[in-house]
Amino acid sequence: xxxxxxxxxxxxxxxxxxxxxxxxxxxxxxxxxxxxxxxxxxxxxxxxxxxxxxxxxxxxxxxxxxxxxxxxxxxxxxxxxxxxxxxxxxxxxxxxxxxxxxxxxxxxxxxxxxxxxxx
Amino acid sequence: xxxxxxxxxxxxxxxxxxxxxxxxxxxxxxxxxxxxxxxxxxxxxxxxxxxxxxxxxxxxxxxxxxxxxxxxxxxxxxxxxxxxxxxxxxxxxxxxxxxxxxxxxxxxxxxxxxxxxxxxxxxxxxxxxxxxxxxxxxxxxxxxxxxxxxxxxxxxxxxxxxxxxxxxxxxxxxxxxxxxxxxxxxxxxxxxxxxxxxxxxxxxxxxxxxxxxxxxxxxx
Numbered sequence: 001x002x003x004x005x006x007x008x009x010x011x012x013x014x015x016x017x018x019x020x021x022x023x024x025x026x027x028x029x030x031x032x033x034x035x036x037x038x039x040x041x042x043x044x045x046x047x048x049x050x051x052x053x054x055x056x057x058x059x060x061x062x063x064x065x066x067x068x069x070x071x072x073x074x075x076x077x078x079x080x081x082x083x084x085x086x087x088x089x090x091x092x093x094x095x096x097x098x099x100x101x102x103x104x105x106x107x108x109x110x111x112x113x114x115x116x117x118x119x
Numbered sequence: 120x121x122x123x124x125x126x127x128x129x130x131x132x133x134x135x136x137x138x139x140x141x142x143x144x145x146x147x148x149x150x151x152x153x154x155x156x157x158x159x160x161x162x163x164x165x166x167x168x169x170x171x172x173x174x175x176x177x178x179x180x181x182x183x184x185x186x187x188x189x190x191x192x193x194x195x196x197x198x199x200x201x202x203x204x205x206x207x208x209x210x211x212x213x214x215x216x217x218x219x220x221x222x223x224x225x226x227x228x229x230x231x232x233x234x235x236x237x238x239x240x241x242x243x244x245x246x247x248x249x250x251x252x253x254x255x256x257x258x259x260x261x262x263x264x265x266x267x268x269x270x271x272x273x274x275x276x277x278x279x280x281x282x283x284x285x286x287x288x289x290x291x292x293x294x295x296x297x298x299x300x301x302x303x304x305x306x307x308x309x310x311x312x313x314x315x316x317x318x319x320x321x322x323x324x325x326x327x328x329x330x331x332x333x334x335x336x337x338x339x
Binding site: 008055058101 | 145167185189
């Protein structure tokens with residue numbers, strides 16, 4: 001399983017990648033949408049964990065561009081905005097949204113569920 | 120306060136207040152997210168240690184420094200929040216332009232589309248203490264909305280410089296210079312123009328950017 005984490009909060013995303021690595025999950029990091037697209041041009045990812053609001057390219061805009069490159073890639077959005085005070089899935093979106101601060105176990109469960117919905 | 124200005128404070132002012140609070144809460148959530156992940160990582164290291172697995176001790180120092188930096192970032196954010204909250208204390212007051220601009224730049228800096236912004240030293244015949252008698256809250260709203268509009272028009276890598284000069288007639292002019300320049304044909308939009316009018320302020324689009332002149336008069 002190959003993950004890409006995209007967030008302009010560099011310390012947050014680096015720490016998250018390190019913690020995922022300790023749990024045996026292979027995660028690359030990108031600090032902008034543009035950097036994520038460059039990495040996706042070189043590497044195939046199973047899932048992208050995207051910050052919704054980033055300078056330049058938003059998470060939603062990045063999703064469309066990543067899908068152009070890798071049609072099978074799955075997504076989880078991470079947000080520090082809105083009223084999503086608990087980790088969960090708002091009814092009106094198909095994608096999965098998780099609120100900051102993240103719970104690492106919830107993130108890993110969500111990644112696995114997103115990649116293997118039947119399990 | 121005229122009924123029109125009162126309406127303006129209630130409608131645009133509340134929207135502005137909400138927008139600033141949303142961006143501050145987003146900033147605080149990011150700070151908490153970093154502290155939370157760092158604390159989680161410290162817990163991970165503790166578990167490794169319990170299992171007898173060695174790790175580089177400098178990681179502990181890095182975590183400690185990171186938490187301290189984020190706490191300072193949080194305090195600074197709350198300081199801006201507090202200064203902004205006090206902008207509604209007095210309907211009209213003497214405000215130091217450099218302080219108001221610094222606050223507006225910090226508040227808009229929380230927006231995801233903010234651009235790098237520089238505050239220039241006072242121009243010729245102007246002083247660090249240039250001040251104006253106006254509505255602190257509406258002035259803050261006007262600068263915030265102007266910066267937001269400029270940021271949206273600017274390229275992500277463009278930079279903005281702000282400068283202040285005293286005018287001949289008891290007012291001040293704030294000069295906004297985006298680099299590279301942007302198309303300001305449609306500036307200001309009706310909402311920004313409405314706030315400017317209430318403050319007895321006027322915009323002029325120049326070759327290099329924008330000038331906002333505000334007169335030293337009570338807006339109410």
